[in-house]
Amino acid sequence: MENIRSNQAMLPTYNLLRITFSVVPIVAGLDKFTNILTNWEQYLNPNITGILPFSPHVFMMIVGVIEIIAGVIVFRKAAVGALIVAAWLTLIALTLLASGHFLDVAVRDLVMAISAYSLAQLSKFVL
Template sequence: MATAPTPAQAKSGSLLAADPQRQAFLLLRTVFTIAPIIFGLDKFTNLLTHWTMYLAPVATTVVPIPAQTFMYIVGVVEIVAGIAVAVRPRFGSLLVAVWLLGIIVNLLVLGNFYDVALRDFGLLVAALALNRLSVSARR
């Protein structure tokens, strides 16, 4: 049976640290801050993978620029999205969710990498969960 918090616990914030909802918020906020920034930076170095192989050719037809230049723009957007999650998680989480939806559509149009599209769908749902948790979370 749960006991009522003491005034000292309430003031110290120990309840806040023990709150599963707060912990979930902090975990998701941390991941959706760090991961987009790392992936965004990697668009400039291609250390993790050669990112242009994930780009549907129609993207460079619609926006007539070289694929690597397109990836530089993608990298900047991802870095901005990660920073937005850190600073304004309620807005940033929606930005990440929309961005992931765009990636999923790109992968489906490419007609390959369905496994990555499915993974990104799971990340999209997690970004939406972060959005819902950010409504009640206090920074």
């Protein structure tokens, strides 16, 4: 009986993380098309832009679509979507670390990846 109560106590935290990791990727994904929040192309590792078969802008729009899909998956099935977002954020952070630029953003993305992974783990107990 105590386990059921503790699971219910986790529900507000679960919901907050689920909403956050649904909305933020969707907003960031949409912004890849408008660059209102930032110029996303500046975060691309120059080594990656050199091997792309299309422009960095097109690449960022593809990234945006992937982020929107990931946010929707988190909303519909948090356990799976949160793992996708955690992996995605980790890859972004590793790319930034490899470039040697925007290290503060890399650290922030790693912290967010840990939070997304925590959501995936939390979803095992809440659902």
